[in-house]
Amino acid sequence: MLTRSEEDHLKAVYALLLEGESALTKDIAQRLRTKASSVTDMLKKLADKGLLKHEPYYGVKLTAKGRGHALQLVRRHRLWETFLVQRxxxxxxxxxxxxxxxxxxxxxxxxxxLDDYLGKPGFDPHGDPIPDRKGRIRERKTQRLSVCQAQDCVRIAAVSETTDGLLRLLDAKGLRIGTQLVVLEVHPFDGSMDVKPKNGAAFSLSKDVSHHLQVEPV
Amino acid sequence: MLTRSEEDHLKAVYALLLEGESALTKDIAQRLRTKASSVTDMLKKLADKGLLKHEPYYGVKLTAKGRGHALQLVRRHRLWETFLVQRxxxxxxxxxxxxxxxxxxxxxxxxxxLDDYLGKPGFDPHGDPIPDRKGRIRERKTQRLSVCQAQDCVRIAAVSETTDGLLRLLDAKGLRIGTQLVVLEVHPFDGSMDVKPKNGAAFSLSKDVSHHLQVEPV
DNA sequence: TGAATAAATTAGACTAGACTAAAATATGGA
DNA sequence: TCCATATTTTAGTCTAGTCTAATTTATTCA
Incomplete structure (x- = not known):
């Protein structure tokens, strides 16, 4: 059995590794809003349990066991999100x-x-994949909106950052999973882009926003 | 916000008070499988928060605020039980x-x-009442099966003790909420009684069992 | 290379919540 | 009333998890 705090640390590591780069002590602390020294202790504990390997200044790597635990957490999180929205x-x-x-x-x-009850959904309401009971994830071929070009027609498939601020901004602009967009123009100066949703007027999105929108070609 | 342990103590007090008598430090410790000294500390904390009054050797009384919190816990518990069984x-x-x-x-x-989704149920799968959002409880006129007489026709309305052992025994005998029974005979010697379910063969129940079955007249 | 900086760890303190053992307090029967 | 017993509280310890401050270790850039 893992404690709540152990689970939180494991999930943070998993999320950081997914976002590319490595998971450093300070990154984990920042994400969990704690201090690096606290993270050091916890990493030691998780390493002792065989859930991860830690190399200072280089980063943390999950073991198969650790990844399995993290995937179960992600699975539960996304299934409950699906339940809350769908039901x-x-x-x-x-x-x-x-x-x-x-x-x-x-x-x-x-x-x-719960998985059965919801119809074994492959993706949650944010468009993120839900691992199955064995931790397997269904893949999708998406890219960030921020790397799209003028004229591209895409559908929003996922939002990779789930802060309240971003979600509310998207909601205000009528952008949600499934919304179709045309990219009108990209401004190299600041990375902002003008887009037009299928059923609405055109507007501009900052790179901070478009970076977090995962889209698939239409 | 209450901590998990505070909630557990509050719920234990509420449950003990319902079962009649008073809630003594040692009773609470026994129920939570902890020691009396731990309970002393926690009662002090809960009293400081205005959730209960504690008079040593006499017992604990919940304040209106404390009862409100306890009822919300009971409400959530029973709603989830209903969800798990019903859905x-x-x-x-x-x-x-x-x-x-x-x-x-x-x-x-x-x-x-969740309450809405389940159809605002008044009772959970064990037949226990579910407090509404304001903590109000629907009443029912039931009595223990153990006080019934020969010839009484009753319906099982609730089980007042929810240990795995009892629940499994009832399950094995086909006794569940809603099951109708006729009391055939009561043996004063040991308090056991012979009963016959509506759709099944007669058998005998010990007083330990019939004491925990709440029934309503049919 | 070596000094400045960034990252990580260590040392030590603190809190919540549990425990044991001992002391205090109330109860109830002779 | 008074003693034996039950109950409760107190005092002190322990663990998990956090923190700050100080120290160590690695990296980077001039």
Whole structure:
């Protein structure tokens, strides 16, 4: 059994590794809003349990066991998000905090039955893939909106950053999973781009925003 | 915000007070499988927060605020039990432990939406009443099966003790909420009674069992 | 290369929540 | 009333998890 804090650290490592680069002590601390010294202690504990390898100044690598645990956390988180949106009528931008709590209820039978009940969904309301009971993830061929060119026609497939601020901004502009866009123009000066949703007026998106939108070709 | 341990203590007090008598430090410790000295500390903390009054050797009394908190815990517990049985297909005798975890996810919006989603049920799968969002409880006129007489026709309305052992025994005998019974005979010697379910053969129940079955007249 | 900087760890303190053992306090029967 | 017993509290210890401050270790750039 992992404690809540151990689970939080494991998930942070997993998320940082996914976002590319390496997971350094300070990165983990920043993400969990704690101090590096606290993270040092926890990494030692997780390494002792065989969930990860830690090389100072280089980063953390998950073992197969650690990755498995992390994937189960992600699975539970995304299944609950799906439940909250699909069944309880929550907005996709208001489910993160509650799912953060529900994900720590560890009971395989519960998780599997919830999965069945929801129809074994492959993706959550943010468009992120939901690992199956064995931790397998369905792939999708998407790219960041920020790397698209003028004239590209795309559909929003996922949002890779789930802060309240970004989610609300997207909501205000009518951008959600499935929304289709045409890229009108890209401004190399600041990386901003003008886009036009299928059913709406054109507007501009900063690079900070377009960087976090995963899109698939239409 | 209450911590998990504070919530557990509050719930233990509430449950003990319901079961009649008073809630003594040692009773709470016994129920939570901790020591009396630990309970002393926690009662002090809860008293400081205005959730209860404690008079040594006499017992604990909940304040209105404390009772309100306890009722919200009970509400969440029973709503989740209902969800697990009604929607996820769990047996009514296997949901207690999971609900014990889910009840600590405190989010009013989640609770209220779950309530709506389940159709605002008045009673959980064990037949226990579910407090509404204001903590109000629907009453029912039931009595213990153990006080019934020969010839009484009753329906099982609730099980007042939810240990795995009892629940499994009931399950094995085909006794569940809603099952109708005729009391054939009561043996004053040991308090056991012979009963016959509506659709089944007669058998005998010990007083330990009949004491925990709440029934309503048919 | 070596000094400045960034990252990480160590040392030590603190809190919450549990424990044991001992002391204090109340109860109840003779 | 008074003693034996049950209950409760107190005092002190322990662990998990966090923190700050100080120190160590690595990296980088002039």
């Amino acid at each position: 309880l009528g929550f907005g996709w931008d208001e489910v993160h905090d509650v799912a953060e709590q529900l994900e720590h209820v560890a009971d395989d039978k519960l998780t599997d039955r | 996820l297909g769990f047996g009514w005798d296997e949901v207690h432990d999971v609900a014990e975890q889910l009840e600590h996810v405190a989010d009013d919006k989640l609770t209220d939406r």
